[in-house]
Amino acid sequence: MPLETGDQTRGWEAVGRLDLGHGSFCTGTLISADLVLTAAHCLYDKHTGAMIDAAEMEFLAGWRNGRADAYRKVARAIAHPSYRYDAPIGVKRSSFDLALVKLAQPIRLPQLRPFALSDAVPYSGEEVGVISYAKGHAETPALQRACTVLSREDATVVMNCTVDFGASGAPVFSFAAGEPRIVSIVSAKAELGTRPISIGALISGVADLRQEIEQRDTRSGTREIRAGGAKFVRP
Template sequence: MAWLAAAAAAAAPLGAAAASDAPPGARRMANPDEARAWRAVGRLNLAGRGFCTATLVAPDLIATAAHCLRHPVSGRALAPERLHFLLGHDRGRHAAYRRGRAALSPPGASGRAEDVAVVVLDAAVDEAPPLALGPLSAATSPLALTVGYGVDRPEALSIQHGCRILARRGALMRIGCAAPPGSSGAPLIARGAAGPFLAGVIVARGPDGHALAVAAEALAPLIARARAMEAGR
């Protein structure tokens, strides 16, 4: 499993890379039915400096990659109010628009395995149901899908079916699907007995072009911290 440590060290943040090396034809634009089915996914605009993908995991919480919330040069945290979530963004239209009010990531996070975050929104979203979190062990199929935005299609959702979990070490997984720039924070979606659930968050592209994802279980402590913070307001 030495490849995983090397891949994690060499992986480029998806929002910063210049081009996608995904296999030709591996990703495609989501059709209208698919876009409606995954309307909990939206584009997260980053203080006028680009965008990532984020997913509604509670009416007032979105999940994304932690590196999306930092300035790409200085590494400083972006002000939460400058994080703008566009639910179901599609060619200039979106189902809901919210600003961030607070952002939480793992304390002392420095590696890819901790590159996840939740953003507390300034108001709850009623326009779409949140996507539940779940462990990959609950999946009823070995195949999953990713849905998100990228520099190749920044104005509409792209989708890729049939993503295999190629390997895993702790919370970090190597996924057999594409990882174009801009798709940091995109959900890895699996299907269980109760329906689809968020199994991971795409955080980077490995040197072979495959996506690196952090398992959704890593989000649970952040959601608990967000709830405790809200209760203390």
């Protein structure tokens, strides 16, 4: 469901579009005043395989119809240390497809409340929701509130959520605690036979990323493959 009005987007403003330069973007989510969670593969130039300069990135919090609730440049971005951009696309690679983006200035606005990370691991059959920007709705976020976890493999979840290019890094929410909490992020879209599915990276590695980015602060003052019967595509 597209979130096109202020009433529809209320409560979701901490999800935003992460612009990466040259017209490309991913989805990111504010998890603290100055940290955005997204997918690691978003940080790499798909043509050269090199990491994108953080100076080219900008986070548009609550982006909707040409306006954002907050605009922030990026100070630095780091991928999970076990992530390898040149590894074959598939479940194992998606297990580490996590990144944190440190904003140049924190966002401290009452309507932009960072989302909490869940300690719970989603189980097969659990209903989850995804909010994303993507091809076809790059100017407004879209919410799927009721898709289902089909299975877990390694540090990933397989879901029947429908995603497209640009949805990489989108938060996957559990509503079990009575409020949305992030349990995963979108890593890839896939097909199982003719059935569209999506692959999410579990967020267990975010703690390592937080520690790494804190240490750095202290020191500094579309390809396709087939795997396991599924065809994976980075969204």
